[in-house]
Amino acid sequence: MSAAAERLSDPSLWYSTNLIGLPSRLFGSTTFNDHPQPVTIHGTRETHPGLFRLLALCASQQEAAEVFEHYMQLQFGLGKPQAEDSPAERRRFKTSYLKLLQGWGFDANNAQGAVLKGWVESRFGMPPIFHKGALDRFPSAAWTGYLEEKMNSRFHNNCINLQLDVLFEYCQWSLTRFAASGRPTLTLWRGTNNCEEQLVEGSLRQRDCVMRLNNLVSFSQSAERAGEFGDWTLETEVPRVKLLFFPGLLRDRVLNGEGEVLAIGGCYRVHARYG
Structure with missing residues (x-):
């Protein structure tokens, strides 16, 4: 190339x-x-x-x-x-x-x-x-x-x-x-179908790889909930400093029904699970 x-x-x-x-x-x-x-x-x-x-x-x-x-x-x-x-x-x-x-x-x-x-x-x-x-x-x-x-x-x-x-x-x-925990990151999950297009390093067979996510991306607070949105479930650590929204931030119940977290994207180390 x-x-x-x-x-x-x-x-x-x-x-x-x-x-x-x-x-x-x-x-x-x-x-x-x-x-x-x-x-x-x-x-x-x-x-x-x-x-x-x-x-x-x-x-x-x-x-x-x-x-x-x-x-x-x-x-x-x-x-x-x-x-x-x-x-x-x-x-x-x-x-x-x-x-x-x-x-x-x-x-x-x-x-x-x-x-x-x-x-x-x-x-x-x-x-x-x-x-x-x-x-x-x-x-x-x-x-x-x-x-x-x-x-x-x-x-x-x-x-x-x-x-x-x-x-x-x-x-x-x-x-x-x-925030109750002093950890700098949150463990979050994301359901997706287009893993191959996002792959940067490693392979899905290895399960642990690096993916480039969109510049703003939704995560779920539970693996079960994330699994409803795609065949693949990605588990990753998201820095708190990248969060734009989390459930309970606002009085309005916007996005709260799905426990959705919005975060700035980029490259993430993920553990991928199929099904």
Whole structure:
């Protein structure tokens, strides 16, 4: 394979600049997963000091979730339309982090999923490798569709990337404050059918291998639940610093029914089990 062809076929070589102060290729590697370090999106906590002062007073995750929800409603105008609002304002679709999470729960390959993957790309420098099709060549029809959906003005009329920045920092704050275990990683599972396409090192026969997962990926908290979503069940250690969402983070029951955890992807060491 020529050097040019290799660049086109290896998404890890497309990693770009980010807002976390670490090389994107390092952040998306098994080396980082083996030795995770704290990560923050530059400027987010400094821009919202009032939120984190209020969170520091909370004694439970539920209380923190109430504070976070109220803050986001005020900061980004996410509350119900008021009588004094103009007709145009009452009709205006206001994108929110909750609507994106709800959309992801229905289908990670819909427009909401594209916006979330685009946020990961812009903040962590990691492009997706799949959206309705493999994003292994550029340009391609799959890439065009992804770019159109992730930049759709319907989802970018209310500072959606900034909302997701705050959600990520709130998630990280919650894990530091309320996580019962001091372990830097969580054991999580993922059900899938397309293992061969994601394989980077090793083989499925060996069961222990390295796979390149999408830049934002869903995990389950139990192997049994994960097994409902594919013939193969992948077990892996996910750094807490890569989590965007976990059940109980919010009062809204979005994604809670399936015990779904959202994490930044990249290369992971996995133990694969068939059936």
